[in-house]
Amino acid sequence: MAEDIIIDIIGSFADGKTTLVRALTSESTLRHSEERKRGITIRLGYAHFFIYKCTKCGAFSRHEKCEVCSANGELYRRVSIIDSPGHKTLMTIMLSGAALTSGAVLVIAANQKCPQPQTEEHLEAIKIMGIKNIVVAQTKIDIVGAERAKQNYAEIKAFLSKNGFDNVKIIPVFSIQDINITDLVQEIAGFKQEEKLENKTMEMLVVRSFDVNKPGTNISGLNGGVVGGGLKSGNMAIGDKITIYPGVFIKNTWKPINTKVVQIQSEFGMETKVGPGLTIGVKTNLDPALSRRDNLAGSLVTARDSPPMFKNSINVKYSPMLEKEKAIFKRSIQKNETILVNVLASKILGTVSSLSNEKLTVTFANAQLAYYLGDKAIISRKIENVWSLAGFGIIYD
Numbered sequence: 001m002a003e004d005i006i007i008d009i010i011g012s013f014a015d016g017k018t019t020l021v022r023a024l025t026s027e028s029t030l031r032h033s034e035e036r037k038r039g040i041t042i043r044l045g046y047a048h049f050f051i052y053k054c055t056k057c058g059a060f061s062r063h064e065k066c067e068v069c070s071a072n073g074e075l076y077r078r079v080s081i082i083d084s085p086g087h088k089t090l091m092t093i094m095l096s097g098a099a100l101t102s103g104a105v106l107v108i109a110a111n112q113k114c115p116q117p118q119t120e121e122h123l124e125a126i127k128i129m130g131i132k133n134i135v136v137a138q139t140k141i142d143i144v145g146a147e148r149a150k151q152n153y154a155e156i157k158a159f160l161s162k163n164g165f166d167n168v169k170i171i172p173v174f175s176i177q178d179i180n181i182t183d184l185v186q187e188i189a190g191f192k193q194e195e196k197l198e199n200k201t202m203e204m205l206v207v208r209s210f211d212v213n214k215p216g217t218n219i220s221g222l223n224g225g226v227v228g229g230g231l232k233s234g235n236m237a238i239g240d241k242i243t244i245y246p247g248v249f250i251k252n253t254w255k256p257i258n259t260k261v262v263q264i265q266s267e268f269g270m271e272t273k274v275g276p277g278l279t280i281g282v283k284t285n286l287d288p289a290l291s292r293r294d295n296l297a298g299s300l301v302t303a304r305d306s307p308p309m310f311k312n313s314i315n316v317k318y319s320p321m322l323e324k325e326k327a328i329f330k331r332s333i334q335k336n337e338t339i340l341v342n343v344l345a346s347k348i349l350g351t352v353s354s355l356s357n358e359k360l361t362v363t364f365a366n367a368q369l370a371y372y373l374g375d376k377a378i379i380s381r382k383i384e385n386v387w388s389l390a391g392f393g394i395i396y397d
Contacts, residue, residue, distance in 0.1 A: 002077055004277030005079055005102050006279060007079060007082070008100075010084050010106055010107065011107035011108060016107055017107045019175045020105070023181050024062070024081065047267070048267035051075075055071060055072055059182075060188075078266075080230075080267055080277070098129045100207070101131060102191065104135075107136075107139055108137070108152075110140045111148075113155065120159075128376075129378075132192075134165060136156060136168055136170040137184055138171065141172045141173070193277075201302065202233065204301035205229045205230060205301075208227075209296035209297055211288040225289075226284070229280070230277075235275050237274075238263065238273075240261045241303070241304040244300075246299065247299075258304060260284060264280055265283075298346040309370070309373065312363065312365075313361060313362060314362050316395055317394050318359065318360045319358070321390060328383055333391075337351070339352060341379060342378040350365075351365070373396060375394075376392055376393070377395055
């Protein structure tokens with residue numbers, strides 16, 4: 001049976017991530033009108049492709065006919081792609097996507113010195129997330145000379161080595177002409193699948209939510225609200241009773257929402273039951289107004305009988321990025337400082353209400369956070385009006 005895996009396409013702004021996704025999948029992830037107009041990724045983009053393993057030579061291809069020897073192949077993997085925005089102001093959106101992934105393609109353009117600030121921050125993010133399956137796609141080799149391409153390659157090697165990724169492969173690609181894309185596929189096919197957590201509590205991380213109804217639809221013909229994202233653990237099937245956290249804010253209190261799974265759709269079609277490794281859209285019987293315009297993005301979906309912790313504060317065993325703390329922030333994290341916290345797919349502003357021996361208590365003024373003990377909290381601090389990664393910690397009781 002074919003494996004499912006989610007990979008993240010990451011890298012700095014304008015380094016060619018979306019063009020690379022189109023080469024891999026023949027799809028564009030620029031689907032939002034503002035993205036199409038500006039030619040950049042603003043929200044998380046999605047695409048998919050199949051990987052086949054040749055029955056003759058063993059090579060991996062995007063098509064059933066082997067791209068190396070033209071023999072027939074067998075379906076090996078279904079790959080869901082998340083195309084993360086590369087602009088520095090959209091870093092927290094990238095972190096929401098990284099929470100779902102088992103591997104990453106780091107895109108680095110040859111026409112700029114490596115590393116760019118966002119290249120560094122994206123690599124820092126996947127290190128924090130514990131993602132070990134990484135390959136580098138060196139793009140825009142077609143617009144620089146051979147000497148610059150070689151120089152950039154050396155810059156990338158030094159950058160990876162400095163960050164402990166000496167064995168990561170670098171593949172120069174010319175996406176528009178489909179050059180070396182097959183080599184990139186070989187690396188993605190070799191990503192080691194993380195331990196499947198299908199026997200654990202069902203957790204779905206919501207990164208998008210939709211109202212799919214057209215204006216003017218009769219009430220009798222309305223579809224329920226849709227939440228999009230992927231499973232961190234457990235299984236989900238049509239008919240399951242689920243709860244969405246934090247839910248809706250009513251009379252100064254957050255109320256989790258109980259609903260039911262009506263339909264599940266992945267990038268590959270309709271599904272009756274899913275586990276981790278797929279990006280999915282789940283139609284529920286919710287009032288569609290609740291899911292409109294990403295209202296439920298950042299939510300945690302669980303089985304109704306397995307509620308998470310649900311509080312307006314968390315305790316975190318904090319590990320700061322010490323070099324960055326000295327060079328950029330100029331001081332360690334402070335009591336009463338406002339920080340941005342990413343947990344699972346959520347991002348939420350909080351205040352450091354207590355601080356002792358790198359143990360933080362973070363309080364959320366008008367919000368509540370759903371989590372399980374042992375979940376990872378990623379901390380960002382503001383520098384020059386932009387949130388920048390500062391460290392991470394494990395949530396404890």
